[in-house]
Amino acid sequence: xxxxxxxxxFEHIKEIDYRFFILGFGISILFLILGYVxxxxxxxxxxxxxxxxxxxxxxxxLFSSKSIPESGQLVKEPFVMGMVVISHDSFSGFIAIIxxxxxxxxxxxxxxxxxxxxxxxxxxxxxxxxQGSKAVYNLRIETSSIxxxxxxxxxxVELFAYGTAIEKTPYENPA
Amino acid sequence: MILSNTEMLPGKKIVKHLGLVxxxxxQSKHFGRDIMAGLKxxxxxxxxxxxxxxxxxxxxxxxxxxxxAKILGANAVINVRFTTTSVTQxxxxxxxxxxxxxxxxx
Numbered sequence: 463x464x465x466x467x468x469x470x471x472f473e474h475i476k477e478i479d480y481r482f483f484i485l486g487f488g489i490s491i492l493f494l495i496l497g498y499v500x501x502x503x504x505x506x507x508x509x510x511x512x513x514x515x516x517x518x519x520x521x522x523x524l525f526s527s528k529s530i531p532e533s534g535q536l537v538k539e540p541f542v543m544g545m546v547v548i549s550h551d552s553f554s555g556f557i558a559i560i561x562x563x564x565x566x567x568x569x570x571x572x573x574x575x576x577x578x579x580x581x582x583x584x585x586x587x588x589x590x591x592x593q594g595s596k597a598v599y600n601l602r603i604e605t606s607s608i609x610x611x612x613x614x615x616x617x618x619v620e621l622f623a624y625g626t627a628i629e630k631t632p633y634e635n636p637a
Numbered sequence: 638m639i640l641s642n643t644e645m646l647p648g649k650k651i652v653k654h655l656g657l658v659x660x661x662x663x664q665s666k667h668f669g670r671d672i673m674a675g676l677k678x679x680x681x682x683x684x685x686x687x688x689x690x691x692x693x694x695x696x697x698x699x700x701x702x703x704x705x706a707k708i709l710g711a712n713a714v715i716n717v718r719f720t721t722t723s724v725t726q727x728x729x730x731x732x733x734x735x736x737x738x739x740x741x742x743x
Binding site: 493496497500501504505508528529530531532533534535536539540541543545546547548549550551552554574581599600602604606608618620622624625626628 | 639640641642643644645646647648649674677678679680681682683684687688691692695699717719721
């Protein structure tokens with residue numbers, strides 16, 4: 463009798479687990495869909511704003527060379543920087559998990575990091591313009607990953623760009 | 638105080654080297670910000686809280702470096718570099734360092 467009761471209890475637990483499983487699965491699917499839809503929208507609008515910003519700040523030249531030409535004049539506060547912390551949506555994280563099994567290029571992460579880099583450089587240019595600068599020398603870019611969520615799937619990266627701003631270069635700035 | 642990540646400054650010459658100066662800060666993530674960031678991770682995009690946090694931390698590290706240079710009597714710090722190290726889970730050390738120098742207009 464006791465034994466039968468026990469089996470019944472087990473079945474009871476199983477049923478609950480099953481329901482929770484369905485619920486959990488549903489929630490994850492919902493998050494994936496939300497991630498896909500809102501992620502796409504956010505990405506599109508970010509790319510648009512990046513293009514607009516890059517057009518606006520095209521007259522500021524960036525150089526990764528170490529030395530500044532002698533004719534260059536430093537601005538008042540020559541150290542300029544720009545940074546951004548960005549994370550991708552849950553859908554591309556899910557895709558990346560599958561992609562990792564097969565190996566190869568992970569396009570979602572690639573897009574994320576390149577977007578972040580463009581944004582960081584754009585912010586650096588914004589700061590440079592505030593100082594009245596037309597050129598930034600010795601530009602350096604650093605990337606650091608901030609969090610790696612479950613299965614290393616959630617990727618949050620920080621992009622940090624810095625350089626030395628001078629008033630203008632001996633070269634001609636594009637209009 | 639002139640800060641620069643280049644080795645030489647245009648139109649200026651270095652008259653005195655005063656050695657290495659550095660400034661550092663250890664920052665941890667704010668609990669509330671962490672929850673918000675977790676939610677933001679679903680849809681992706683910029684985590685403004687973290688950007689601000691890191692920006693503040695970098696400025697603090699740079700400010701401390703500048704203060705050290707001032708004590709030494711420098712008027713410029715050249716070759717400024719940054720490093721980031723994660724000390725424990727959820728906390729990072731930001732270090733700014735450079736050479737303190739006295740420069741003069743040529």
